[in-house]
Amino acid sequence: MNKRVQKLREQMEALNLDSILISNRSNIRYLSGFTGSSALVYITKDKQILITDFRYIEQATMQCPEFEIVNQTTKGLIGTAMEIAESHKDKHIGFESDHTNYSTYLSLKERSCFNFVPTKEVVENLRQIKDAAEIEKLREAERIGDLAFSHIIPFITMEYKNGLTETDIALELERFMRMHGASGNSFNPIVAAGSKSSLCHAVPGKETLHEGDFVVMDFGCIYEGYCSDMTRTVVIGQPSEKHLEIYNTVLEAQQAALAAIKIGMKGKEVDAVARKIIADAGYGDYFGHGLGHSVGIDIHENPRFSVAEERTIEKGMVLTVEPGIYLPGFGGVRIEDMVVVTEEGIENLTHSKKELIIIE
Ligand SMILES: [Mn+2]
Structure with missing residues (x-):
């Protein structure tokens, strides 16, 4: 039955x-x-x-x-x-x-x-509540994403001085994920360098990478019908004080939200944890989107982590946690993991490292 x-x-x-x-x-x-x-x-x-x-x-x-x-x-x-x-x-x-x-x-x-x-x-x-078989597929989809990220860092390091473009990076992520079991992208990869990284949903283009650029990479794949989603931001060359301040604020906000997630919390309460940290650091006006969304067969599902989300978080839900700060003209940072809500809090399905990666 x-x-x-x-x-x-x-x-x-x-x-x-x-x-x-x-x-x-x-x-x-x-x-x-x-x-x-x-x-x-x-x-x-x-x-x-x-x-x-x-x-x-x-x-x-x-x-x-x-x-x-x-x-x-x-x-x-x-x-x-x-x-x-x-x-x-x-x-x-x-x-x-x-x-x-x-x-x-x-x-x-x-x-x-x-x-x-x-x-x-x-x-x-x-x-909204995923069963064990669904969680297994989401876990595998996110594992392929992690694998792609660990591949793309040496790829960028080796190639960026030869005029590597955002499009080149997006295509390499896609190709790699397809080669490792994905049936396709869960959405078109976002790769945005330099001042373009302040556009949350930038479309990769002919832009090349330069010293002082943040590079935001937001991507995911589909594995047996289930989507993955992750974002990492790296910097080209040694980061300035401003780079570090923005990056560390986003990271702190993300880690606080991840630590706060508990069954029975409203989506807006989780959102508020990250939003407060970003606002206290003076960047409240530059985090204009929700903290996260559920993921499953569709890339964006309910419930959300957002200022308006009244629904509560239940065991077996799978959501992203993705705060960001976007400064027009300078650039942006977003860090995104995908997590399963468990009895104990969460299981993080994303394992790529989050300390700022400096590419030289
Ligand atoms: Mn997302």
């Missing part, structure tokens, strides 16, 4: 639903194991059905042994789901309001024999 579907049925009952339509790809993967790009999952009180098209029938049959696989009719995915709903006499049908576009919504509304009920984050909420 599929435990995830069972938990979803408990939610359906609480919401008085006869059935639910799942259209989000990550939610479909979580419930069924299906990794293709086009499908709908339809869950009733006693059936679990995956509707897809000819291209994916064989794959779905292999990936989703606990699901009935249905080939879509000429009516398309939604039309086929509605034919099934009719034959089951389902009336109250949930749909994912965050993942349903307006045209689909209108086509649902035309079918007045059903009562469509918008739902929000039903499967996402189940995904």
